[in-house]
Every structure is written in C-alpha cells, then in structure tokens.
Amino acid sequence: MVPLVLPPTVIGYYLLVGLGSQSWLGQLLENLLGQQLVFHFSGLVVASILVNIPFAIQPIQRAFEAVPEEVRDAGACCGMSPLKVLFRIELPMVWPGVLTALVLCFSHVLGEFGVVLMMGGNIAGETKTIAISIYDSVQAFDFASAGQMSLVLLLFAITALALTTSLSRRLGGMNVSRRR
Amino acid sequence: MSQDVADLYCKIDQQRDIPIDAEFCCSAGEVLAVVGPSGGGKSTLLRMIAGLTKPERGEIRHGDCQWFNSETHQYLSPQQRHLGYVPQHFGLFPNMTALENVVAALDHIPKSQRQSRAKDWLERVNLHGLPDRLPANLSGGQRQRVALARALAREPSILLLDEPFSAVDRETRERLYLELARLKEQLSIPVIMVTHDLNEALLLADRMILISQGKLLQQGTPREVLTRPRNEAVAKQMGLRNMFDAHVVAQEEDRQITWLKFGEHLIASTYFDSLDVGTKVRWVIPNQGIRFNSITKGRLCRSFNKLNITIASTLAMGETMRIVASIKGVKHHLNAEVPLHLAQKLGLAPGMETEVALKSELIHILER
Numbered sequence: 001m002v003p004l005v006l007p008p009t010v011i012g013y014y015l016l017v018g019l020g021s022q023s024w025l026g027q028l029l030e031n032l033l034g035q036q037l038v039f040h041f042s043g044l045v046v047a048s049i050l051v052n053i054p055f056a057i058q059p060i061q062r063a064f065e066a067v068p069e070e071v072r073d074a075g076a077c078c079g080m081s082p083l084k085v086l087f088r089i090e091l092p093m094v095w096p097g098v099l100t101a102l103v104l105c106f107s108h109v110l111g112e113f114g115v116v117l118m119m120g121g122n123i124a125g126e127t128k129t130i131a132i133s134i135y136d137s138v139q140a141f142d143f144a145s146a147g148q149m150s151l152v153l154l155l156f157a158i159t160a161l162a163l164t165t166s167l168s169r170r171l172g173g174m175n176v177s178r179r180r
Numbered sequence: 181m182s183q184d185v186a187d188l189y190c191k192i193d194q195q196r197d198i199p200i201d202a203e204f205c206c207s208a209g210e211v212l213a214v215v216g217p218s219g220g221g222k223s224t225l226l227r228m229i230a231g232l233t234k235p236e237r238g239e240i241r242h243g244d245c246q247w248f249n250s251e252t253h254q255y256l257s258p259q260q261r262h263l264g265y266v267p268q269h270f271g272l273f274p275n276m277t278a279l280e281n282v283v284a285a286l287d288h289i290p291k292s293q294r295q296s297r298a299k300d301w302l303e304r305v306n307l308h309g310l311p312d313r314l315p316a317n318l319s320g321g322q323r324q325r326v327a328l329a330r331a332l333a334r335e336p337s338i339l340l341l342d343e344p345f346s347a348v349d350r351e352t353r354e355r356l357y358l359e360l361a362r363l364k365e366q367l368s369i370p371v372i373m374v375t376h377d378l379n380e381a382l383l384l385a386d387r388m389i390l391i392s393q394g395k396l397l398q399q400g401t402p403r404e405v406l407t408r409p410r411n412e413a414v415a416k417q418m419g420l421r422n423m424f425d426a427h428v429v430a431q432e433e434d435r436q437i438t439w440l441k442f443g444e445h446l447i448a449s450t451y452f453d454s455l456d457v458g459t460k461v462r463w464v465i466p467n468q469g470i471r472f473n474s475i476t477k478g479r480l481c482r483s484f485n486k487l488n489i490t491i492a493s494t495l496a497m498g499e500t501m502r503i504v505a506s507i508k509g510v511k512h513h514l515n516a517e518v519p520l521h522l523a524q525k526l527g528l529a530p531g532m533e534t535e536v537a538l539k540s541e542l543i544h545i546l547e548r
Contacts, residue, residue, distance in 0.1 A: 068269070068271070070267040070268070070269055070270075070271035071271050071272075071273060071274070073227075073230070073232050073258075073265065073267060073271060074265065074267055074270075074271030074272070074273070074327075074330075075273070075284075076231075076232065076257070076258040076259060077230055077232075077258045077263060077264070077265035077331075078284055078285035078287075078330065078334065079259050079262070079285065079287050079288065079334065080259070080284070080287075081259065088273075088284070089273050089275065089276075092275040093274060093275055
C-alpha cells in the first residue's frame with residue numbers, strides 16, 4: 001500500500017536507484033534479461049506494475065468481501081471444493097470488481113508522469129508517454145498539441161470513470177439482490 | 181429417497197470464541213429444533229455439525245461414521261459429510277438460475293441425469309415454471325424452496341436448516357410450514373432446524389433442545405419443555421410469565437398430587453416426589469393451563485384449581501387479549517392471554533373480580 005501514499009517522484013527515484021545498474025538487483029536483472037530495465041520500455045512496464053498493484057488490489061478485495069459467506073458455505077455443503085467455489089461462483093460474482101481494477105490501472109498507467117520520467121527518462125520512441133509529451137509541448141509553447149493530447153487523455157479518463165461507476169453499480173446491485 | 185439412514189450424535193465442548201456446551205442426539209426421520217435467543221450459539225452449533233466451523237473438543241457422529249472426534253483428531257470436511265444445508269438467507273448462487281443452483285449440488289450423479297433430477301426436485305418443492313430465473317428475480321419463499329431443493333437433491337445424510345423461515349413474510353411462512361410438515365413425512369434422515377421462534381418448534385419439531393449462551397438448558401418434546409421446564413431459566417426462555425412461590429403442604433402419592441399453599445389458596449399440582457412438606461417451591465403454569473370460562477360455565481372439574489383474581493389491566497393484541505390480574509393474598513400478578521371473542525363474551529375488563537381455573541396437570545414445580 002506504500003505506493004498509494006508516496007509521491008510518484010519518490011517511488012520513481014527508488015526504482016531508478018534500486019533497479020539501476022549500480023545496484024545488485026539491477027545488475028542481477030541485467031544479467032538475467034540481457035538488458036537493463038532503467039531508461040527502457042520494459043522498465044516502465046515493471047515500474048507500472050509495482051506502482052499500480054495497490055490500485056488493483058483494493059477494488060478486487062472489495063469485490064471478494066462483498067461475496068456473502070453463506071454462498072461459500074452453501075458451495076462447500078453442495079460438495080464443491082474451495083477451488084471450484086472460486087471458479088464457478090466467486091469469480092463470476094466478482095468480475096465487475098476485477099474489470100474495474102483493470103480499467104483503473106490502465107487509465108492510471110496512461111497518465112503516469114513522475115515514475116515514468118524518473119525511471120524511463122524521456123526517450124522518444126522508447127519511454128516517451130503522452131503525459132510527458134504534453135509536458136514537452138507546454139515547455140515548447142506548443143499549446144495546440146498539448147491541448148489535443150490532453151483532450152485525448154481527458155476523454156479516456158471520463159470513459160474509464162463512467163465504465164467503472166457502471167460496473168461498481170452493477171456489483172452493488174448484485175449484492176443488494178443477494179441480501180434481499 | 182436413497183439416503184444413508186442413521187442417527188446423528190453430537191457432543192460439543194467449546195470454551196473459546198463462542199462457548200458451546202451441548203450433547204444431544206437426532207434420530208433418523210426426526211425433526212430436532214434448536215431453540216434459543218439470538219446470539220446464543222445456535223447457528224454456530226449448526227455450522228459445527230456441517231463442518232464449516234471446527235469445534236474445540238467433542239464428537240460428532242453419523243451412525244458409525246465419525247465426522248469429528250477431538251480425541252482421535254478425526255475431522256471430515258463439509259464435502260465429505262454429504263449433507264444438506266439451508267443457510268438463513270438461503271446462500272443461493274446469484275450467478276446461476278434456480279435450476280443451475282440445484283444442478284450444482286448434483287455432482288454425485290452422472291452429468292446426463294442432473295438436469296432432469298434437478299427439475300424433479302424443483303417440482304417436489306412446488307416451484308413450478310421458474311427454473312430459468314435468477315435468484316434475484318425470485319421471491320423470498322421461492323428462494324427458500326430453491327435452497328431446500330438444492331439441499332435435498334444431494335440426497336443428504338442429514339438436513340440442516342438455519343432459521344429457514346426468518347427471511348420470508350408471514351403468509352409465505354405459513355405456507356412453507358405446511359410444505360415442510362408434508363416433506364417431513366417423506367424424509368428418513370435427521371433434520372436439525374435452528375429457530376428462535378418457539379411456535380415453529382411446537383409446529384414442526386418432534387423434539388427440541390433449548391440453548392442459551394451456548395449452554396443446553398433442556399431437551400425433550402416441545403410440549404414437554406413447554407409444560408415441564410427444568411428450571412426458571414428454561415421457563416423464562418419458553419416465554420412462561422406465570423412463575424410463583426408457594427409452600428408444599430401435603431404429598432398424596434396415591435393420587436399423584438402435591439398440594440401447595442399459594443397465598444390464600446390451596447392448589448393441587450402434579451406430583452413431585454422429592455419434596456418434603458414445608459419446602460418452599462417455585463411453580464409455573466403455561467397459558468393453556470389457565471381457564472377463564474370453566475368456572476362461570478359450571479364445568480370446573482377436579483383437575484382444576486380455583487383462583488380469585490382482580491383484573492388489573494387488559495390489552496387487545498390482534499385476536500387475543502392480554503390480561504394482567506392480581507391474585508388475592510399474592511404479591512405477583514397473573515398474566516394470561518385469552519381469545520378476544522371469549523374476553524368480550526365474558527366481559528373481562530379492568531377492576532373486574534372473577535375466578536380462574538388452573539389445570540393441575542399443567543402446574544409444574546421448578547427445580548431449585
């Protein structure tokens with residue numbers, strides 16, 4: 001849960017130091033993968049996963065908590081193994097929560113700035129994201145490009161929010177009907 | 181039905197979390213009601229029998245098969261116990277239709293037979309024409325039926341019902357009582373039903389156990405427990421409000437009567453052989469032992485005791501009238517419930533002095 005409360009620049013700094021070629025972990029990964037993670041697209045993927053895990057865990061956890069204990073009990077008494085209960089009953093019940101988590105994570109990754117800049121730098125074609133491009137355009141007084149890219153991200157964010165709200169309502173509705 | 185017919189024996193001794201101390205047996209074909217106030221450990225006891233909660237110490241045995249034994253560290257999972265369980269809110273799988281819910285419990289028979297068997301069970305619990313509905317689109321009573329069909333479709337070794345009628349309206353509940361009473365005749369397995377409603381136990385159970393704060397207070401037929409409560413705690417749990425102090429004045433072994441001096445009255449109760457003359461006792465009488473019309477109609481027979489009372493207050497509640505009356509020479513009041521039409525016919529009203537008859541065989545002396 002630490003990434004939820006730490007400033008992105010600080011997370012980016014620690015990832016840069018921790019996964020850089022100066023650290024034992026960075027050297028180990030470089031030897032294993034044949035390339036260094038920092039200032040590289042694969043490094044951005046690793047950093048995004050680490051940073052966004054808490055954002056994914058919370059909605060998924062909430063969705064599983066909303067499954068009534070009685071349903072699991074009934075599953076066990078119907079002869080189902082815990083794994084069967086998970087796949088046949090719980091996962092179909094919690095999928096809106098899981099999808100909400102994925103949408104949230106993806107939109108968060110798309111707009112990530114601090115961690116991306118620290119970990120990946122600003123290498124065109126490799127680690128330059130839309131968020132960084134907006135920053136570059138503003139620095140170059142190219143407000144037209146910055147506006148267009150910002151609008152794309154804004155529309156994406158609104159769509160993601162609408163989708164997650166609708167999925168949350170659907171999940172909430174299922175729970176209400178279950179408890180009626 | 182082809183169930184494995186055997187009795188269930190249960191002995192639980194748990195001190196931590198929710199303390200439970202109970203030992204009882206439920207015979208095959210018998211409906212045993214577990215009655216007690218909320219939070220008394222009834223549902224926990226049921227979960228222990230189901231294998232959903234592991235007790236600290238004790239033994240749960242179905243016929244010769246040990247489901248749990250703390251001495252031998254034997255513990256069978258709910259899947260291995262092969263039982264039918266209907267949770268309080270039915271625990272239906274919300275992503276499955278009524279039919280799929282029942283099919284989900286049929287993994288013990290070949291796949292090709294599951295659909296038809298599930299349909300048969302839905303028909304047997306009178307759920308016609310709704311197999312494709314999701315639980316969210318069923319009424320409380322219909323959900324209860326699906327849950328019951330799912331539990332019975334497994335051809336379980338025992339059936340466990342946790343407050344099966346608490347989540348449905350009164351009308352549905354009355355209908356379900358009849359259905360369960362009919363179904364009971366077809367079942368040859370032990371059925372354990374948790375309820376906090378004493379009337380349910382009186383209506384449906386062959387035997388009952390009374391549990392309060394995890395302790396088994398008394399077991400027997402519902403009528404036995406109601407009319408012969410072991411002690412004051414049981415009497416209170418059974419809702420008996422008429423408890424009085426008296427002295428034993430005579431013992432008639434040949435007529436099986438214990439005579440009690442109660443205020444200015446001398447009353448005959450059922451014979452209690454261990455009491456000496458002069459002993460102070462506490463006695464109790466259920467509502468059905470109090471008669472208002474026997475004396476005025478001149479039908480007082482020898483098995484009744486006459487009591488002079490003055491009605492202190494009346495309260496009409498639906499079809500009954502609650503009466504609180506003072507008894508001559510006695511500090512405590514008499515509480516009675518009389519059918520409203522009878523109360524009106526007899527003109528029962530506050531301030532009225534009248535006589536009531538107490539049925540001797542329903543006067544019961546409590547253990548000290």
